[in-house]
Amino acid sequence: MNAMTDTPRDWLQPTSVAVDRDASYVSVQATRKTYATRNGDVHAVERADFDIDEGDFVSLVGPSGCGKSTLMSMIGGLETPTSGRITVGGTPIAAPRRDFGYVFQDATLLPWKTVFDNVLFPIRTQKRPVADYLGEAERLLKLTDLWAFRDKRPAELSGGMRQRVAICRGLINDPRLLMMDEPFSALDAITRDDMNLMLAQLWDQVHKTAIFITHSIREAVYLSDRVLVMNARPSRIVADIRVPFARPRRAEMQEDPLFNEICGFVRDTIHEGHGSRQDPTA
Amino acid sequence: MRAIEPDSAARRIGLPLAFALGTLLLWEAVVRAFGIREVLLPTPSAIGLRLVETFPLLMQHAWPTVWESVAGFTIASVLGVALAALLSASGLMRQMLYPNVVLFQLIPKIALAPLFIVWLGIGFQSRLTFSVFISFFPVVIAALAGLDNVDKSLLRLCRALTASSWQVFASVRLPHALPYVFSGMKIATTFAIIGVIVGEFITSQAGLGYLILFASSQADTSLILAAIVVLCAFGLLFYGAVAWLERWTQKAFGE
Numbered sequence: 001m002n003a004m005t006d007t008p009r010d011w012l013q014p015t016s017v018a019v020d021r022d023a024s025y026v027s028v029q030a031t032r033k034t035y036a037t038r039n040g041d042v043h044a045v046e047r048a049d050f051d052i053d054e055g056d057f058v059s060l061v062g063p064s065g066c067g068k069s070t071l072m073s074m075i076g077g078l079e080t081p082t083s084g085r086i087t088v089g090g091t092p093i094a095a096p097r098r099d100f101g102y103v104f105q106d107a108t109l110l111p112w113k114t115v116f117d118n119v120l121f122p123i124r125t126q127k128r129p130v131a132d133y134l135g136e137a138e139r140l141l142k143l144t145d146l147w148a149f150r151d152k153r154p155a156e157l158s159g160g161m162r163q164r165v166a167i168c169r170g171l172i173n174d175p176r177l178l179m180m181d182e183p184f185s186a187l188d189a190i191t192r193d194d195m196n197l198m199l200a201q202l203w204d205q206v207h208k209t210a211i212f213i214t215h216s217i218r219e220a221v222y223l224s225d226r227v228l229v230m231n232a233r234p235s236r237i238v239a240d241i242r243v244p245f246a247r248p249r250r251a252e253m254q255e256d257p258l259f260n261e262i263c264g265f266v267r268d269t270i271h272e273g274h275g276s277r278q279d280p281t282a
Numbered sequence: 283m284r285a286i287e288p289d290s291a292a293r294r295i296g297l298p299l300a301f302a303l304g305t306l307l308l309w310e311a312v313v314r315a316f317g318i319r320e321v322l323l324p325t326p327s328a329i330g331l332r333l334v335e336t337f338p339l340l341m342q343h344a345w346p347t348v349w350e351s352v353a354g355f356t357i358a359s360v361l362g363v364a365l366a367a368l369l370s371a372s373g374l375m376r377q378m379l380y381p382n383v384v385l386f387q388l389i390p391k392i393a394l395a396p397l398f399i400v401w402l403g404i405g406f407q408s409r410l411t412f413s414v415f416i417s418f419f420p421v422v423i424a425a426l427a428g429l430d431n432v433d434k435s436l437l438r439l440c441r442a443l444t445a446s447s448w449q450v451f452a453s454v455r456l457p458h459a460l461p462y463v464f465s466g467m468k469i470a471t472t473f474a475i476i477g478v479i480v481g482e483f484i485t486s487q488a489g490l491g492y493l494i495l496f497a498s499s500q501a502d503t504s505l506i507l508a509a510i511v512v513l514c515a516f517g518l519l520f521y522g523a524v525a526w527l528e529r530w531t532q533k534a535f536g537e
Binding site for chain 1: 433435436438439440441442443444445449453454457458
């Protein structure tokens, strides 16, 4: 470790797990994902073992190829683990669930539908009574400053607006767990900053359990209650950080020395993993 | 003198119109100047005159051609989209049928027209069936391309939302495929007319194809060309109707 400091890192938690695993809100137990390729097996996720408490905003941060998206897909039921067990609310995950919300890297909006109808798409698809969700759609669109654009088509919106629509769509069914897979990585840096502020504010209103995938360290620390740092080859979780900042999160938090110390620690942890593997791209 | 804007409506519509009019004038002038006989090449004005004279006859023969092509086109469109949906939904069906569809597409289908007469007789059935047969392929190929070409991430979203295959088809694949389907249908309008005309050439007692053949036997070149003018007008209307339907559907689906 390069950046050693004298202050105790009380925000760094031991990577321990609960005693009664299934009692945790989300429990990822000894989970491994291996893909068979022509050049032998590739371990997309070597071993993941962690629990998530209800109401926590948890980021998985790591370099590309560290398996963080695969890990999220397994929790979301979009991929099956090669071995191990994942439970949400005590129930093992075998397939996508109706009480989950998903946001992907591309906004994946239906181009022929309006903003409003795109937000309601999960409701119609899951055959819920649409009338019961009109108020929630309005509330979410107002919280994300999209209400004035409710009748526009995706093509008429900016990239940041489209991603905001996708977040509203992910939240419309009041999910018990929202999964966001690098939702801002296709946006430019300035829009991305705005989106971080927007998401932090939104979180003060919706209070959801969330798993957020990103390769931006500052984004992860700014938004999360907890940051799990992953490394590639072997793909494992190498640090577990409880972010010691109260909500609501303010933009000024990013100037705080403690914020920068945590970001520095995460960066060092990731690069340490890279360095020991002599990765030329590190 | 000020130039007209290159993109103005006056230029977009006026320029091709002026060119066509100029060609007709040149045609008229050349035929008159060289004294070309009417049986060889009538003047545009002679064709126009013949069109007016024989208008009731032309309309009488236009009717079977029109309804057979419209019916053939409609059946071909429905069948084409249905087959494309089947091929897109079932991997087994696709593996089994798609290469054969492509192979069939390569056959010069006009050569098969006499077979349809052998099988279905000399009534409208053979012409209608041949018209369906010939205009069906562009719809299948285009519709299948549209159904297949859906963004993978949209399909992933559908899976995450636990959508059924029918929901994926109805709410994602089909709306996405509509522009493709319509481009196939626009090609099919022309093919459907060709199918009927070829059928009428082979065996018929009515229809514009029959009239053209009849006029040819009478060396009535003006009537041949008058019938072709009617055919063109019909083809244009037909294409326009499909284009209008496309606009209407896009509005309904709100694209």
